[in-house]
Structures are given as structure tokens and as C-alpha cells.
Amino acid sequence: MLTGRADDLELIREFVDRARLSGGALLLSGDAGVGKTELLDAAAVHAHAANTRVARAAGVEFESAVGYAGLHQTLHPLLDGLHALHTPYRSALSVALGLEHGAPPHHLMVSNAVSALLAQAGTRRPLLLIVDDLPRLDRASALVMGLVARRLRAGTGADADSGGAAGPGTGTGRVGFLGAYRSDEGGFFDGGGITTHHLRPLDPAAAEELVKDRFPTLTPRVRTRLLSEAQGNPLALLELPIALTGTRRTTTAIPEVLPLGRRLQTLFAARIEALPPTTRLLLLCAVLDGTGDLHTLQAAATHIGAGPAGIEELAHAERAGLVHVDDTTGRLTFRHPLTRSAVVELSTSDQRRRTHRALADHTADRPERHAWHLAQATVEPDEHVATLLEQTAHAVLRRGDADGAIAALLRAADLSRGRQRSRRISEAAYLGADLTGDLRDVPRLLEDARRADGGRAGPLAAAVAAAHHLLLSGEGDLDTAHRLLTGAIDMQHQPYDATDTTMIDALHTLAWVCHGAQRPELWKPLDRATALLTPHIPDRLALTLATIADPARTAPAALALLDETIATLDRETDPVHIIRTAMAAMYADRLADCRTALRRVLRDGRDTSAITLELQGLVFLSRDCFAAGDWDQLDEHTEQGRRLSATHNYQLLTTDYTYQRALVAAARGDTAATRALTDEMTLWAAPRRVGFALSGASHAKTLAALGQGRYEEAYRHASAVSPAGELAPHVPTALFLVMDLVEAAVRTGRHGEAAAHATAAHEAGIAAISPRLRMIVEASAALTTPEPHAREHFRRALSTPTADRWPFDHARVRLAYGEHLRRTRATTEARTHLTDALDTFQRLGARPWAARAATELRATGEPAAHTHNAGTASLTPQQREIAHLAAAGLTNKQIGERLHLSPRTVSTHLHQLFPKLGITSRAALRDALATPTHHTPDDNATVKP
Incomplete structure (x- = not known):
């Protein structure tokens, strides 16, 4: 019996009983020594008594740098079921656990495979996973276990009957997860949403x-x-x-x-010091090995001077209650994690090195463990050991464990001298900046790399890492990043090796810098560098350069390769490749085809805490949402992106979210929001010469001015991005403003400039890039061409296949055509296009554009009733629910909490529904909702009684 723990024991037993029937997850937290492990033991005893299979593991401090070590320990008793999994899951899990070689699996794929394995085990017999000391799990294992535990908590996972297909699972209904961690320790295990029982001290x-x-x-x-x-x-x-x-x-x-933790370690030390020296050496070996494998301990015993008795000397520690051998697994386990800490503290550095050396000899067939043990046994720089550890870093990186790779590289750097040390530190800094998004250590690491290299400029990896730091952090210094990268590239031996991943990453990063600046002169060094690549420019780099540098001139020739690349995204496992493909798709209007892969990047970024990837995924999904007219979802994405960017001080990416929000505000006629957002962009971007942000601000201002009939202002902002009559080189934003500039020029009497710009767009061949651009080019020609040719251009524009995938642009062309038809007295046809445009603008909440369409529709002689609001019948179910809650007096925040929406999304819905109800304030909601909806029939329709 556990004194004073009756309530805690009852809770644990109820969880075990519930989990064996319907699954679930529970975490125990509490101070060191509060009794978490004892409760886990009690749970195991209760589970065994109820015929539930138990798999136990515990985080091990030494293994915290070995990717998936904790997962291997947890799943070891279940691996006999690995062969029954579907091939993708079996392969992913085998590679992650080091059982096979293959392409590095993503954490999400590994998590799915683990869920499938658990589901399979649960179908045969209820299963309880017990994991102690969660904060000491290696990062890769912690991320996977966290995701699996959250799925078990939510009652979802992989279905064993379908071989592990994602979805509600029958098998996982009999699998439970019970974990424990110290309240004062951090770690990589994410228990968000999982019920946590805090174990308090005894009364x-x-x-x-x-x-x-x-x-x-x-x-x-x-x-x-x-x-x-x-x-x-x-x-x-x-x-x-x-x-x-x-x-x-x-x-x-x-x-x-003393502080509790220190006092307990002191107490353990007293018990350990009473043991024979041989036993203490064996305990040290067990701690540093971390697996509890008695065969390993036996093999290492003779090397560390444990004497002829070998592991039999551990009996003294077992009798002292410090360790015990698990009857099920046959592995040695420590009864409390603090015992391990005390054992290490009481050992000498020489003893630790000799023990690591013995373990290295015994693990020669396991390269990663061998390298780590050698590294811990080595004091002076040793290039052989450093090389082994660097190979380990690359191996764990291929398995998707960037943090494990960084740890290995930094330890390898400790064992290196000169340029090799500098190179390894630089690579660690680059991985931190590019993959994990953790920039906190980058400046220190780069300075260390510089000093290690004798104060020289540093290798290429250092330049890439520094560029990422300058770009992503609050500096956003494009010019310095450009000088840093071009200087480092020029220092490399020519011709450049196209298979050198660091060089290719440097060129991709330089392309990102040049795109952000939107200045032609910055692209010249990049063009020179790519010309020196041998044997040829890699396809992905060529694709990036063709589609973001000057797409008006170079994108058409790359479209076939772009479409082929996008077609492979569903099978693509590298999130960096997905992000780069999405960037290439951005100006070619193909982001919708990347949507599924980008959402996967978003999920993986959240699961693995890869902040940079998550933020970039949100950028492209936000842009896709604007194009697709899904502006409420855009609001969700940009809010999340801005929040994450602010937390990590990623101002450059924040500006892209601001740009998308400014476009929506402009289209919806929110003048104050448009001004505030574009001012925010301009104030930050102007002193840094961030061209894409400045042209984005001009884009939003142009759209706002056009919608509200301020055509002179619209022309000024549009021509600031690209002068009339040309598509400014290396300013891809100009592709979004072709029709805007033409319309503003026509409305201000600049017919020559309008015609010149329409002609420039046609002659550039941008109509071949996408259906949207074809529609825009034809509509621009129509605006500058007299009858009857104008009508033919409009018809070709609107007959463009799939052009309605861009609803706002499509509605603008319909509006322009309707206005043209009304002026040429084709009123019946005009009404059709104006009505369709009005419907789309109202659905999007684009009020100024809806007002323009309504005015034109009335000018055709259409009865006023046709432009009246349709009342509550026009509301979507969600809008209706929001309206009733607002009418009841709830705030936007309260409505959002009830409907699981952000306050900003609630505000957006209210802005959209006010015009539908014919009101302008919340105060009028109650009466508007109480008023019956009246349907006014069309004058020409047959009215039935």
C-alpha cells in the first residue's frame, strides 16, 4: 500500500480500467521523489492483474542525444508485430529505429507507424504503455510519443484492420498511455491537451x-x-x-x-558510496550505456576492471534497493532516476572515459552508439572520432532529427581543430537556422566558427546560417545578407559542384534574398554563380530562378517542369522541397495544387516544432486563400503566422502576412485597416529596402483606391510597382497589377498608357502562365479596345477554363464586362454579368465592389428589389449563428470561444452579414433577425399562386 495515496491510486486504476476498453492517455507530474514511479508501478501491477499487456520505458539522460532511442526502448517488446504493418509504415519505423536503411521518415509518418503498431497489439490484448522520466527522452522519440499520446487521448489513431490507415481506430481503443515527468523539468514531449494529474506531497x-x-x-x-x-x-x-x-x-x-533535488542526490550518494568499488563501476556502466542490456554490461565488465565475478557484483546494488532486473524484459532498471545522477556524480572523469571506451568497443556494430561513446571517451581533438560523429549527425538528420544532428555536430566540433572545427560549428548553426528555426544560438555559433577559422570570413555554411539570422530575425537586412552570401560563394573553388548541398542551399537562400529585394542588380551575382555550376544546374534551383526572379519573361519556359514537380508533391517527404516548390508556384498561380502538401508541412512543423517551416507553410497557404476567395481561412492563417512570428521575432515573414491581410481589407473597403497595415509594411520595409513589401503595400493601396473610385490614386500606386507600358524586370508583383493599372489609366483618361500596358502584357506572353493571367490579359485588352473587338476579348477572358478558381478576379472581369455592355446598351446581357459579379462580391464581403456592381445593375433598369438584401435567407448557417449570438449581447471574443473561432474571424463574418441584412451596426441585429425575409420575384418570371 502507498501511504496517503488512496485517491491517486483510485484515479490510476480507473484510468487503467478505462484505457483497456476505450484507450486514453494520462500524465503524472510532480516534484522529484514525490512518488510518480511508485504509482506507475502500481498501474503496472493493476494492469497485469486485469490481463493487460504492459510495455515500460524511461527517459535516459545519456540517450537524450541519440535519435529515437526512447522509442526503441518503448517498442522493443512489440517489434514482433512489425512485419504485419503495411510497407510504408514498416519501412518508416524500421528506418527510424535503425533496423533498416532507407529514406529519412518524417516524424508524422513515424507517429502513424507507431499508432498502427499499437493498434495491432491492442487488437490481440489490451496494452498499456508506461513511460517514466519523459523530459529525458531524446527529442525525436518525445515528439513521436507526444503525438501518439495526444491521438490516444482524442480516441483517434491508426486502424489495425486497415493496416494502419489514418483515421478512427478500433485497435487504439484498447491502448493506454501513462507517462510521468518532474514538474520542474522541461523537455520535448508535448502533452498539450492530455489530462495531467499533479501528484502533490503527502499531507x-x-x-x-x-x-x-x-x-x-x-x-x-x-x-x-x-x-x-x-x-x-x-x-x-x-x-x-x-x-x-x-x-x-x-x-x-x-x-x-538543501534544495530538494540536491538533498536527494546526496542521500543516494550515501547509499552508493557504501557499495563495493566493483559494483559502483558496473552501475556507472549501466548508466552510461542506458539500455539496461545485461549482455552489454557483462561484455563491458572485464574492460572496466569489474573482476571475474562480472555483473554478479550488481547483486549488492539490487539488495540496496537501487536497481532491479525486470522479469519481463530481463533488463536492468534503476528504481529512481536520481540514482543515475548520483552514480555519475560520484565517479571520476577517468572512470567515465574508460567506461565509455569499453562501451564503444562493444558497440562497434552500432555506428551511432559507437561514435557517441568514443566521443565521450575522448578529451583531445581527434579527427577520426570527429568524423564518426559527423557521420552520425548526417545519419540522424536523414531520419528527420535535426536537433540530434546539431548535438552531434557540436560535439564533433569540440574534437576538431581549425577549418574542420569552423565547418562543423557552421553547419550546426545552419541547421538551427534553416530547419528548427531556433536562432538563439546562431550568433554565438557563428562567432565561434569565425574564431576557429582564424578570424576569416568563414565557410559557406556559416554564411548561409548568418543570412538566415539576418533575414528571419528583426533585422531583415537584405543587403548585408546579400553581401555575406555572394562573398562566401565567390570564395569557393570554381567551377562549383552542383552536388554540394551547402552550395545549393546557399544559392536558394541568395535567390530568396534577391526576391525579397526586387532589385535587378542583386540577381547578377546569382546568375554568374549558377552559370558556374557543374555538371548542370539542379532542376529545383533552375525552377526557383525561372519562376521568382523575373516570371513575366522566364516562367513560361519552366511551366512543364513546374507541373511535373508539383505532381510529385504528394510523395515528397522533404518539407524544404515542398516549400521551395510552393515558392516556384506562387507567381505561376499554382499554389492551389500545392495545398495538400503545404498542409502536411504545417502539421509536421507543429509536431516537430520546426518553426521556420510552419511559418513558411502559412505564408503560401495564406496567399492561396486570397486567390481562392477563402478570406476567412486567410484570416486564421495570418493571425497564427503573425502570432508565431512575433514570438520568434520573424519580421520578414510577418510582413507577408500583413500583405495578405491588407489585400483583404482593401477589397472589403476597410480604409482604416488598409492604411494601418500598409503603413506598417512601409515603415519597416523602406529603410531596409525590402522591395517585395513595398510593392505589396502599393498593391493593396491600388486595390483599395480602385474599389472606392479613387482612380488617380490607384494609377499612382500601380505605376509605382511597374510603369505603364512595361512589366518591370525582377518585380514579380507586377503580374498581380496588370488589370489594375490598365483600369486606373482608362478611368483617368490615360488611354495611351492603358493600351501600352495591355500590349506589353500580351507581348510578354504571360497569358500562357496561368488561366488567371490569360483572363486578365484578355480583359485588359478589352478595356483598351473599341467595339466589336472589346466584346470578343471579354468573352475570351470569361471563357478561360478554370478561371473561376480566382473568384475575386473573375467577378472584377464580369463587372468590367457588365459596365461595357451597359454603355453599349446591351442591357439584358449586362444584367447577367453584373448580377453574377454582385453575388460574388457580396459573398466575399467586398463591399465597395458590390456597391459598384449594384449601381451599374440599377443603371440597366433592373428593379431596385433585385439589389436589395435577401435578409436572413442569404446568411450561411455559421453567419446566422453568429448573428443570433451577437444580437444576444455576446462579444466577439465570447462568440469565438463558443464557436471555436478567432475574434477576428467573428468580426469578419459580422462585416459580411451586415450588408445582407441591410444594417450597419450590432444594435440593429435583433430587429433585422426578427423581420421575415421577403422574396421579390423577377419581373419576367411566372408567379405561381
């Missing part, structure tokens, strides 16, 4: 009962002192008296008050 009565029961000979005075020092911590209550030998149990000679 005074229970603490006194425990001490009296276990140590009845203590005098009341000593017992009172001990209870005061222990503060209800069960481990301290049980361990402190052990140190009180002889007369100390009858006095107040209790150890001096």
Missing part, C-alpha cells in the same frame, strides 16, 4: 504515518525535524532516516537543509 498526517510505519524507532524530536525538512516528499521521508545511523536517530543531527 502532514500521511507523512507522519509513513515515517512512523517505516521507522518506528525514531524519537519524536527527530521525527518532527525530519517531517519539517522533508515537506511531505515521500522519497525524502523514506531516504533521510537511512542516513541517520546510530545515535543520529535519537538527536536532531539531520543533514543541513
Whole structure:
């Protein structure tokens, strides 16, 4: 029985009983020594009694740098079911666990495979996973286990009957996850959303009962002192008296008050010091090995001077209650994690090195473990060991564990000199900046790399990492990043090796810099560098350059390759390749085809805490949402992106979210928001000469001015991006403003400029890039061409296949055609196009454009009733629910909490529904909702009684 834990035991047993029927996840937290491990033991006993299979594991400090070590320990008893999984899952899990070689699996794929394996085990017999000391799990294992546990908590996972297909699972309904961690420790395990039971210290009565029961000979005075020092911590209550030998149990000679963790380690140390030296050496070997494998300990025993008795000497530690051998797995386990810490603290550095050397000899067939043990056994720089550790870094990186790779590279750098040291530090900095998005250590690492290289400019990887730091951090210094990259590239031996991934990454990063600046002169060094690549420019780099540098002139020739690349995205596992493909698709209007892959990047970024990838995924999904007219979803994406960017100070990416929000505000006629957002962009971008942000601000201002009839202002902003009569080189934003500039020029009497710009767009051949651009080019020609040719251009524009995938642009062309038809007195046909345009603008909430369409429709003689709001019948179900909640007096925040929406999304819906109800404020909602909807029939329709 666990004294004072009746309620906690009941909770644990109820969880185990519930989990064996319907699955679930539960976490235990609490201070060191509070009894978490004892409760886990109790859960295992209860599970065994209920015929539930138990798989146990614990985080190991030494293994925290070895990718998927914790996962291997957890799943080891279940691996006999690996062969029954579908091939993709079996392969992903085998590669992650080091059982096979293959392409590096993503954490999400590994998580799906683990869920499938658990589901399969659960169909045969209820299964309980118990994982102690979660903060000490290696990052890769922690991320996978966190995702699996959250799925078990939510009642979803992989279905064993379908071989592991994602979706609601029948097998996972019999799988439970029970984990424990110290409240004061961090770690990579994400338990968000999982029920957590915080284990508190024992209350005074229970603490006194425990001490009296276990140590009845203590005098009341000593017992009172001990209870005061222990503060209800069960481990301290049980361990402190052990140190009180002889007369100390009858006095107040209790150890001096120390922080709880330190005091407990001291107590463990006292017990360890009483063991024979050979036993302590074997315990040290067990700690540094981390697997608990008795065969490994036996093999290493002779190398560390453990004597002829070998592991039999561990019996002393077992009798002392420090370790025990699990009857199920046959592995040695420590009864409390603090025992391991104390064992290491009591050892000498020489003993630790000799032990690591012995373990290295025994793990020669396991390269990663071998390299790490050698590294820990080595003091002086050793290029052989450093090379092995660098190979380990690349191996774990191929498995998707960037953090494990960084740790290995930095340890390899510690064992290196000169340029090799600089190169390895630089690569670690680059991985931190490019993959994990963690920029905090980048400046320090780059300075270390510079000093290691004798103060020179540093290798190419350092330049790439520094560029990422300058771009992503608050600096956003494009010019410095450009100088840094071009200088580092020029230092490399020519011709450049096209298979050198660092060089290719540097060129991709330089392309990103040039795109951000939108200045032709910055592209010239990049063009020179790519011309020196041998044997040829890689396809993905060629695609990026063709589609973002000057797409008006170079994109058409690359479209076939772009479409082929996009077609492979569903099978693409590298998120960096997905992001780069999406960037290439951006100006070619193909982001919709990348949508599924980008959402996968978003999910993986969240699951793996790869902030940079998640933020970039949000950028492209936001742009796709604007094009597709899904402006409410855009609001969600940009809000999330801005929040993450602000947290990590990623101002350059924040500006792209601001750009998309400014476009929506402009289209919806929110003048104040448009001004605030574009001012924010301009104030940040102007001193840094960030061209894409400045042209984006002009784009939004142009759209706002056009919608509200301020055509002179619209012309000024549009021509600031690209002068009339040309598509400015290396300013891809100009592709979004072709029709805007032409319309503004026509409306201000600049017919020559309008015609010149329409002609330039036609002659550039941009109509071949996408259906949207074909529609825009034809519509621009129509605006500058007299009848009857104008009508033919409009018809070709609107007959463009799939052009309605861009609803706002499509509606603008319909509006322009309707206006043209009305002026040429083709009123019946005009009404059709104007009505369709009005419907789309109203659905999007583009009020100024809806007002223009409504005005034109009335000018055709259409009865006013046709432009009246349709009342509540025109509301979507979600808008209707929001309207009723707002009418009841709830705030946007309260409505959002009830409907699981952001306050900004609620505000957007209200802006859209006000015009539909014919009101302008919340105060009028109650009456508008109470008014019956009236349908006014068309004058020409047959009215039935």
C-alpha cells in the first residue's frame, strides 16, 4: 500500500480500467521523489492483474542525444508485430529505429507507424504503455510519443484492420498511455491537451504515518525535524532516516537543509558510496550505456576492471534497493532516476572515459552508439572520432532529427581543430537556422566558427546560417545578407559542384534574398554563380530562378517542369522541397495544387516544432486563400503566422502576412485597416529596402483606391510597382497589377498608357502562365479596345477554363464586362454579368465592389428589389449563428470561444452579414433577425399562386 495515496491510486486504476476498453492517455507530474514511479508501478501491477499487456520505458539522460532511442526502448517488446504493418509504415519505423536503411521518415509518418503498431497489439490484448522520466527522452522519440499520446487521448489513431490507415481506430481503443515527468523539468514531449494529474506531497498526517510505519524507532524530536525538512516528499521521508545511523536517530543531527533535488542526490550518494568499488563501476556502466542490456554490461565488465565475478557484483546494488532486473524484459532498471545522477556524480572523469571506451568497443556494430561513446571517451581533438560523429549527425538528420544532428555536430566540433572545427560549428548553426528555426544560438555559433577559422570570413555554411539570422530575425537586412552570401560563394573553388548541398542551399537562400529585394542588380551575382555550376544546374534551383526572379519573361519556359514537380508533391517527404516548390508556384498561380502538401508541412512543423517551416507553410497557404476567395481561412492563417512570428521575432515573414491581410481589407473597403497595415509594411520595409513589401503595400493601396473610385490614386500606386507600358524586370508583383493599372489609366483618361500596358502584357506572353493571367490579359485588352473587338476579348477572358478558381478576379472581369455592355446598351446581357459579379462580391464581403456592381445593375433598369438584401435567407448557417449570438449581447471574443473561432474571424463574418441584412451596426441585429425575409420575384418570371 502507498501511504496517503488512496485517491491517486483510485484515479490510476480507473484510468487503467478505462484505457483497456476505450484507450486514453494520462500524465503524472510532480516534484522529484514525490512518488510518480511508485504509482506507475502500481498501474503496472493493476494492469497485469486485469490481463493487460504492459510495455515500460524511461527517459535516459545519456540517450537524450541519440535519435529515437526512447522509442526503441518503448517498442522493443512489440517489434514482433512489425512485419504485419503495411510497407510504408514498416519501412518508416524500421528506418527510424535503425533496423533498416532507407529514406529519412518524417516524424508524422513515424507517429502513424507507431499508432498502427499499437493498434495491432491492442487488437490481440489490451496494452498499456508506461513511460517514466519523459523530459529525458531524446527529442525525436518525445515528439513521436507526444503525438501518439495526444491521438490516444482524442480516441483517434491508426486502424489495425486497415493496416494502419489514418483515421478512427478500433485497435487504439484498447491502448493506454501513462507517462510521468518532474514538474520542474522541461523537455520535448508535448502533452498539450492530455489530462495531467499533479501528484502533490503527502499531507502532514500521511507523512507522519509513513515515517512512523517505516521507522518506528525514531524519537519524536527527530521525527518532527525530519517531517519539517522533508515537506511531505515521500522519497525524502523514506531516504533521510537511512542516513541517520546510530545515535543520529535519537538527536536532531539531520543533514543541513538543501534544495530538494540536491538533498536527494546526496542521500543516494550515501547509499552508493557504501557499495563495493566493483559494483559502483558496473552501475556507472549501466548508466552510461542506458539500455539496461545485461549482455552489454557483462561484455563491458572485464574492460572496466569489474573482476571475474562480472555483473554478479550488481547483486549488492539490487539488495540496496537501487536497481532491479525486470522479469519481463530481463533488463536492468534503476528504481529512481536520481540514482543515475548520483552514480555519475560520484565517479571520476577517468572512470567515465574508460567506461565509455569499453562501451564503444562493444558497440562497434552500432555506428551511432559507437561514435557517441568514443566521443565521450575522448578529451583531445581527434579527427577520426570527429568524423564518426559527423557521420552520425548526417545519419540522424536523414531520419528527420535535426536537433540530434546539431548535438552531434557540436560535439564533433569540440574534437576538431581549425577549418574542420569552423565547418562543423557552421553547419550546426545552419541547421538551427534553416530547419528548427531556433536562432538563439546562431550568433554565438557563428562567432565561434569565425574564431576557429582564424578570424576569416568563414565557410559557406556559416554564411548561409548568418543570412538566415539576418533575414528571419528583426533585422531583415537584405543587403548585408546579400553581401555575406555572394562573398562566401565567390570564395569557393570554381567551377562549383552542383552536388554540394551547402552550395545549393546557399544559392536558394541568395535567390530568396534577391526576391525579397526586387532589385535587378542583386540577381547578377546569382546568375554568374549558377552559370558556374557543374555538371548542370539542379532542376529545383533552375525552377526557383525561372519562376521568382523575373516570371513575366522566364516562367513560361519552366511551366512543364513546374507541373511535373508539383505532381510529385504528394510523395515528397522533404518539407524544404515542398516549400521551395510552393515558392516556384506562387507567381505561376499554382499554389492551389500545392495545398495538400503545404498542409502536411504545417502539421509536421507543429509536431516537430520546426518553426521556420510552419511559418513558411502559412505564408503560401495564406496567399492561396486570397486567390481562392477563402478570406476567412486567410484570416486564421495570418493571425497564427503573425502570432508565431512575433514570438520568434520573424519580421520578414510577418510582413507577408500583413500583405495578405491588407489585400483583404482593401477589397472589403476597410480604409482604416488598409492604411494601418500598409503603413506598417512601409515603415519597416523602406529603410531596409525590402522591395517585395513595398510593392505589396502599393498593391493593396491600388486595390483599395480602385474599389472606392479613387482612380488617380490607384494609377499612382500601380505605376509605382511597374510603369505603364512595361512589366518591370525582377518585380514579380507586377503580374498581380496588370488589370489594375490598365483600369486606373482608362478611368483617368490615360488611354495611351492603358493600351501600352495591355500590349506589353500580351507581348510578354504571360497569358500562357496561368488561366488567371490569360483572363486578365484578355480583359485588359478589352478595356483598351473599341467595339466589336472589346466584346470578343471579354468573352475570351470569361471563357478561360478554370478561371473561376480566382473568384475575386473573375467577378472584377464580369463587372468590367457588365459596365461595357451597359454603355453599349446591351442591357439584358449586362444584367447577367453584373448580377453574377454582385453575388460574388457580396459573398466575399467586398463591399465597395458590390456597391459598384449594384449601381451599374440599377443603371440597366433592373428593379431596385433585385439589389436589395435577401435578409436572413442569404446568411450561411455559421453567419446566422453568429448573428443570433451577437444580437444576444455576446462579444466577439465570447462568440469565438463558443464557436471555436478567432475574434477576428467573428468580426469578419459580422462585416459580411451586415450588408445582407441591410444594417450597419450590432444594435440593429435583433430587429433585422426578427423581420421575415421577403422574396421579390423577377419581373419576367411566372408567379405561381
